[in-house]
Amino acid sequence: MAWFKKNLWFVVICLVGVALLGLATLFALSQSDKGGVVALELADATQQYKDLNSKKELPGDQKNNNIETAKQENIRLQDFSTRVTSYLAPANVPTNLNNLNFSVRLNESISKMRLEAARINVILPITNGYWFTFASQKSAVEYKGIQNMAAQLYDIEGIVKILYDARVHSIAQLKRPPATPDEPNNGDFLTRNAKTNDSAIVTPYEVTFTGFSSELARVMQGLANATNCFVVRTVGVGQAGGPTSAKLTTIAPPPMMMNQFGGGRYGGDRYGGMMPQMAAGAAPKPKAPNALLDENKLRITLQLDSVRMQAAAKK
The missing domain is CATH 3.30.70.60 (Ribosomal protein S6/Translation elongation factor EF1B)
Structure with missing residues (x-):
């Protein structure tokens, strides 16, 4: 007991160190599991990319010939580009x-x-x-x-x-x-x-x-x-x-x-919806001449x- 009393702080530090070491070990193991999951997902995505990259374009069927349609669209695009240029x-x-x-x-x-x-x-x-x-x-x-x-x-x-x-x-x-x-x-x-x-x-x-x-x-x-x-x-x-x-x-x-x-060609009071009501006996205002x-x-x-x-x- 006398030794524990004399070295109490040393014992406490050791116990805390052991606890922290255990927590670090658990954290490392959990991250290792996550790393394995990410590696599997990456491998799966890589395989899908390889599969898609290795497939040939679908030529279509008797009703829709995709390759021939693409060739025709390319000819039309080149013709349009030539005319615009x-x-x-x-x-x-x-x-x-x-x-x-x-x-x-x-x-x-x-x-x-x-x-x-x-x-x-x-x-x-x-x-x-x-x-x-x-x-x-x-x-x-x-x-x-x-x-x-x-x-x-x-x-x-x-x-x-x-x-x-x-x-x-x-x-x-x-x-x-x-x-x-x-x-x-x-x-x-x-x-x-x-x-x-x-x-x-x-x-x-x-x-x-x-x-x-x-x-x-x-x-x-x-x-x-x-x-x-x-x-x-x-x-x-x-x-x-x-x-x-x-x-x-x-x-x-x-x-x-x-x-x-044609905006601005005809005044808004000509085709622009309802005309404001005029007071009884009021003289109509003269319209500006339409230039066109x-x-x-x-x-x-x-x-x-x-x-x-x-x-x-x-x-």
Whole structure:
């Protein structure tokens, strides 16, 4: 007893150690059992994977030939890819341009568009010397971002040709993104810039012109049939505010936005459900004229995106 009293703490520590050792042994045995279960599950999953990987695809039966169907779908996919790639083909823009030959091409293009406007009596924003958004480059000696500028000139030529073919009455304004961040802005630039990814280049444009609804229809048809791929983002239509002048600085009512379902084309009080009841004896409020139904001259603003494949992405 005397020894236990003297070594009481030693005995207690030994007993605690033995208990902890027993608990550790039980824990290790339980985890070993779980490890065995996980190993069995892994082996079973591995065997299922091997079985599935070794099986052949089902060819189908007499009614459904899966292999032949897959071949036909692959042919259709290749045909669709070819047609889309040809429609979004890289723009026919000259490459390896230098300052001299780009200057010649720019001046020739501007001159041709001016002469064609005069020939078919399309009024331009400036009677003499309109540069179709390239006024900042008319006296340039060295051009920055020549390739981007050449691609935008190609798009502008396509847009202007569509407007000319539609016989619009006048071109009020053309806008494009700057070809380079430091290109001087003469009021012809958009705040949105072109976007580029691995496959395509999307360049925004804004076109404002005047004409009747028939000219608008021909412009939309021309955009749909253009060799350039143009995507119409919005169409704004409003009455042209009086006789058309060369500057076109005044606009009457704000443009009405249209979407693919015709929203904004007709007022909500025309087809938009119940009309509010008017008080007895109250005079009806005059309705604003419908720009598309009243055949007056229209001022039309189109926001477009030009989409073209990058040459490196074409396979």
